[in-house]
Amino acid sequence: MPSPLFADRPAPQPTERGTVEALIDVTRRMRGDMDAVRRDTVADGDDTLWRWRRALCDLAVHHLDELGGHLDQLRAGRPAGAMDEAPAGGALTDSRTTDDGAAAGGVGSGEWNLLTDEVSWSDELYRILGRAPERGPLTLDELPSLVFAEDEALFTTMVTECLIDGRPMDGELRLVRADGQLRTVQLTGEPVLDTDGCTASMWAVVRDISELRRGERALRESRESLRQERRMARAEQRLAAELREAVLPSRQGSLRLSGGGAVALDLAARHLSSSSNPLSGGDWYDALELPSGEALLTVGDLTEQGVAAASSLAMLLGAVRGMAVAGIEPGPLLAHLNQLLETSRRPALGSALCGRYDPVSGSFAWAQAGHPAPLLFRDGTGRALTPPDGVLLGATSGAAYEQADVQLLPGDLLVLHTDGLTRAGGADGAGTGAERDRLLALAPRLAGARGARECATVIAEEFGQAERTLDACVMVARIGD
Incomplete structure (x- = not known):
C-alpha cells in the first residue's frame, strides 16, 4: 500500500490555491485577535479564574499556530527541498518555515527499509527527537531507547502490528530525548508493501504535540482549581449562613x-x-x-x-x-x-x-x-x-x-x-x-x-x-x- 506522503508515489492534489490563501488570511486574523484577547486577560482578583482563562487563551493560540503551519505547508504543495531528486523510498523532508522564516511547528517523518536496512529521517524529526543529524537516524531496534518506560509496551505493539499484520499505526507516545526532555508525540504510519504483498518498509509521521498536551493539562488543572475554589466558596457560604442563623x-x-x-x-x-x-x-x-x-x-x-x-x-x-x-x-x-x-x-x-x-x-x-x-x-x-x-x-x-x-x-x-x-x-x-x-x-x-x-x-x-x-x-x- 503506497504512502500518499512521498513525492515519488501518487498523491492527492492540494486544495485550490485561492481557497488556501483565504484560509491563511482568516487564520492570521484570528491569531491577531486571539493575541489581543490574551493581552486583555489580566488578573482581576480571582487568581484561579485568571489562570483558567489564560490557559484557554494559550491553548487557542497554540492551535491557531499549528493550523497556520499546516496551511503554509498545504500552500507549498509539497515539502521543501529537492524531493524530485530523492530516490525511491526516500524520506519526507518537512517544510516548517513560513514566509518570514519563523518556525511553524513540529512534524517530522522517517522510513525504515526492511530489505536494505536503510533508515531515512527528515530534518524536523531529528529536531523533535533531539538527535544531532551527524549521528544519523536510529534503527527500529534502537528506537525503543527513546520511548518512555510506561509506553514501551504500546510502542512495541504498534510496530509489531504494522510490520507483521500490515496494520496502520496511530497512537500517542511519550519520548525521552538525549537532553532529558520529555516530549509527547503523535505517531502515525503504515507499512509499504512490495509487489508480492510483503512488508518492504515502514514509514511514519511524528507530530510533536507536547505544547498542546501541556496546554490541555494546564487547562484541566486550572479548571479543577476553579471547581475546587467554587466548592470551597459554597461550603463557606453554607457555614456563614448557618452561623448567622445561629446568632x-x-x-x-x-x-x-x-x-x-x-x-x-x-x-x-x-x-x-x-x-x-x-x-x-x-x-x-x-x-x-x-x-x-x-x-x-x-x-x-x-x-x-x-x-x-x-x-x-x-x-x-x-x-x-x-x-x-x-x-x-x-x-x-x-x-x-x-x-x-x-x-x-x-x-x-x-x-x-x-x-x-x-x-x-x-x-x-x-x-x-x-x-x-x-x-x-x-x-x-x-x-x-x-x-x-x-x-x-x-x-x-x-x-x-x-x-x-x-x-x-x-x-x-x-x-x-x-x-x-x-x-x-x-x-x-x-x-x-x-x-x-x-x-x-x-x-x-x-x-x-x-x-x-x-x-x-x-x-x-x-x-x-x-x-x-x-x-x-x-x-x-x-x-x-
Missing part, C-alpha cells in the same frame, strides 16, 4: 414588650441577600428584652464577608448584649464596641445603630456609628430622625458617640435598616435621596398594615425584587396601644 434572632418572629403594662412593642425583621455576592453577609440586626423591661434594638454592617463576617458578628453581638444587660447606654456602648474592633486580632470596620426603648415612658435613646438613621412613621407620613455624631466602628481610636432621644407614641412605626437597603449612604446617613424617598413613600401602606411582621414584608417586597449588589437588613418596631 441572629428569628426573622419572622416578633417581640412584644409590656413594661409595667403600659405600652407594647411589636418587632419583626427581614434579611435581603445579595444576588451577585453570595459571600457577603456582614449585615446584622438584634432585639433583646433587658432585665429593666427595656428593649435593645441594634442593626449594623461589617466590612468582612463570609465566615469571617459571621465570626466577627458573633463576637460583636455577644459584646453588645452583655453591655446592654449591664445597663450601658447606647453612646458609651458604641465607644466600647469601637475599642473592641480596633484591638481585635482581625481588625474590621463597621457601621452600627444601637437604641434602647423604654415601654413605660415611650422614650427611645439611640446612637449611631456611621449608620443610616432610623425612619419614624407617624399618622401616615415618614421622616428620617436627625442622627447624633458618630464615626464608623474601628475607624479611629478613642472615638466618642453622641446619644439622641425621641419620644414615641402609640401607633408609631420605627424602621431601622442597613445602608444596603438604600444602596448607598447619604450625607445624613439615611441613604441616597431617591431610595430614601422611595422608602418613605411606603408610609400609607405601612399605616394600613396589621402589625410589624406585615410592615417588614411590605418593605422586603418593595426592595427585594431587583438584583441586589449588597446584603441588607431591615427591622420594624411598632408601638402598640
Whole structure:
C-alpha cells in the first residue's frame, strides 16, 4: 500500500490555491485577535479564574499556530527541498518555515527499509527527537531507547502490528530525548508493501504535540482549581449562613414588650441577600428584652464577608448584649464596641445603630456609628430622625458617640435598616435621596398594615425584587396601644 506522503508515489492534489490563501488570511486574523484577547486577560482578583482563562487563551493560540503551519505547508504543495531528486523510498523532508522564516511547528517523518536496512529521517524529526543529524537516524531496534518506560509496551505493539499484520499505526507516545526532555508525540504510519504483498518498509509521521498536551493539562488543572475554589466558596457560604442563623434572632418572629403594662412593642425583621455576592453577609440586626423591661434594638454592617463576617458578628453581638444587660447606654456602648474592633486580632470596620426603648415612658435613646438613621412613621407620613455624631466602628481610636432621644407614641412605626437597603449612604446617613424617598413613600401602606411582621414584608417586597449588589437588613418596631 503506497504512502500518499512521498513525492515519488501518487498523491492527492492540494486544495485550490485561492481557497488556501483565504484560509491563511482568516487564520492570521484570528491569531491577531486571539493575541489581543490574551493581552486583555489580566488578573482581576480571582487568581484561579485568571489562570483558567489564560490557559484557554494559550491553548487557542497554540492551535491557531499549528493550523497556520499546516496551511503554509498545504500552500507549498509539497515539502521543501529537492524531493524530485530523492530516490525511491526516500524520506519526507518537512517544510516548517513560513514566509518570514519563523518556525511553524513540529512534524517530522522517517522510513525504515526492511530489505536494505536503510533508515531515512527528515530534518524536523531529528529536531523533535533531539538527535544531532551527524549521528544519523536510529534503527527500529534502537528506537525503543527513546520511548518512555510506561509506553514501551504500546510502542512495541504498534510496530509489531504494522510490520507483521500490515496494520496502520496511530497512537500517542511519550519520548525521552538525549537532553532529558520529555516530549509527547503523535505517531502515525503504515507499512509499504512490495509487489508480492510483503512488508518492504515502514514509514511514519511524528507530530510533536507536547505544547498542546501541556496546554490541555494546564487547562484541566486550572479548571479543577476553579471547581475546587467554587466548592470551597459554597461550603463557606453554607457555614456563614448557618452561623448567622445561629446568632441572629428569628426573622419572622416578633417581640412584644409590656413594661409595667403600659405600652407594647411589636418587632419583626427581614434579611435581603445579595444576588451577585453570595459571600457577603456582614449585615446584622438584634432585639433583646433587658432585665429593666427595656428593649435593645441594634442593626449594623461589617466590612468582612463570609465566615469571617459571621465570626466577627458573633463576637460583636455577644459584646453588645452583655453591655446592654449591664445597663450601658447606647453612646458609651458604641465607644466600647469601637475599642473592641480596633484591638481585635482581625481588625474590621463597621457601621452600627444601637437604641434602647423604654415601654413605660415611650422614650427611645439611640446612637449611631456611621449608620443610616432610623425612619419614624407617624399618622401616615415618614421622616428620617436627625442622627447624633458618630464615626464608623474601628475607624479611629478613642472615638466618642453622641446619644439622641425621641419620644414615641402609640401607633408609631420605627424602621431601622442597613445602608444596603438604600444602596448607598447619604450625607445624613439615611441613604441616597431617591431610595430614601422611595422608602418613605411606603408610609400609607405601612399605616394600613396589621402589625410589624406585615410592615417588614411590605418593605422586603418593595426592595427585594431587583438584583441586589449588597446584603441588607431591615427591622420594624411598632408601638402598640
